[in-house]
Amino acid sequence: MAVPTQSLLTLSTLLLAAGCATQVDVNAAPTVWLMGEVHDNPQAHKARYEIIAGKVKQGWRPAIVMEQFDREHQGLLRTAQDECKTAVCITSKPWVEKWQWELYEPLIQLALDYQLPLLAANVSRDDANRIVKGGYSAALDPDTVAHYELNKPLPTALAEQHRQNIVEGHCNMLPPQVAEKMIPAQVARDVWMAKxxxxxxxxxxxxxxxxxxxxxxxxxxxxxxxxxxxETTTVYGFIENSQAGGSKQFDVLAQVPAHPREDPCEAFKAMMKK
Structure with a gap:
């Protein structure tokens, strides 16, 4: 990894590091930053933006690959980036998925201002549902299935971690058979982003x-x-102070204050009752 040991950084430390970005070595091996988020936490978004913007303003010109755009919209996204001068112009397009776009618009604006390619990388909800019902081949092309050996069982540890994440992410309320069918959908998203x-x-x-x-x-x-x-990938996690653990999952771990929100498990519980 580009960062050999895990670092625990505060929000202010990360912002300071962004302001001290160094000149980019264009001859170096390709650098990959995997930068996480708590989707609705504005301070995490701001910290991540400042890190990226700090380096871009020093001359870095990466492609920005985004979970927030579904892969089938790549052509539309490319056209929008060519036509639009503002981030809102892109995020207001009728084909754009529902996200809290005000949190992502500074980054999209940065991409527009510095002509950084925006790439759609998510497997859509519809395709994920197809995979849940019919397996990987229901939504992924045969070459992708073969290349990533998705026609073979997942390694036990990988499958177990996915299972745990899915169950916990749904408030420990999912029937086991439902959680099991959801694993391939999550794997498909990770695979497509990697691709x-x-x-x-x-x-x-x-x-x-x-x-x-x-x-x-x-x-x-x-x-x-x-x-x-x-070997040239650095993984950034942005988690809230109230969230425990996770330090081994990231090369750089940024902790930010928790964002006030309703308990998602209450809403999920109500949905399950229906």
Whole structure:
């Protein structure tokens, strides 16, 4: 990894580091940053933006690969980036998925201002549902299934970690058989993000913008990257102070104050009752 030992950094330390970004070595091996998020935490978004912007303003020109855009919209995203001068112009397009776009718009604006490619990397909800019902081949092409050996059982540790994450992420309320069917959908998202990153890394450095679960080193995108690319990959986790553990999952761990929100488990419990 680009950062050999895990570092625990505060928000202020990360912002200071962003302001001290060094000149980029354009002849170096491709650099990949996997940068996580708590989707609705503004301070985590701000900290991540400042790190990326600090280096871009020093001359870095990575591709920005985003979970927030579904892969089938790549052509539309490319056209929008060519036509739009503002981030809002892109995020207001009718094909754009529902996210808290005000949190992502500074980064998208940075991409527009510095002509950084934006890449759509998510397997859509519809495709994920197809995979839940019919397996990987229901939504992934045969070459991808073969290349990543998705026609074979997952390694036991990887499957178990996915299972645990899915169960905990759904408030420990999912029936076991449902959680089991959801594992391939999560794997498909990680695989597709890894595929986009690998393709882009042949041409330039890459930054992935995705939830913390997708950038965890033992269960997210990393296991699906080529070993040579893993060696130049740095994993950033942005977690809230109230969240325990996780330090071994990231090369750089930034802790930010918890964002006030309603208990998602209460909403999930109500949905399950229906």
């Amino acid at each position: 986009v990153i690998e393709q882009q890394a042949e041409q330039r450095d890459v930054v992935l913008i995705a939830g913390n679960g997708h950038v965890q080193k033992d269960v997210g995108v990393v296991p699906w990257l080529p070993v040579t690319l893993q």
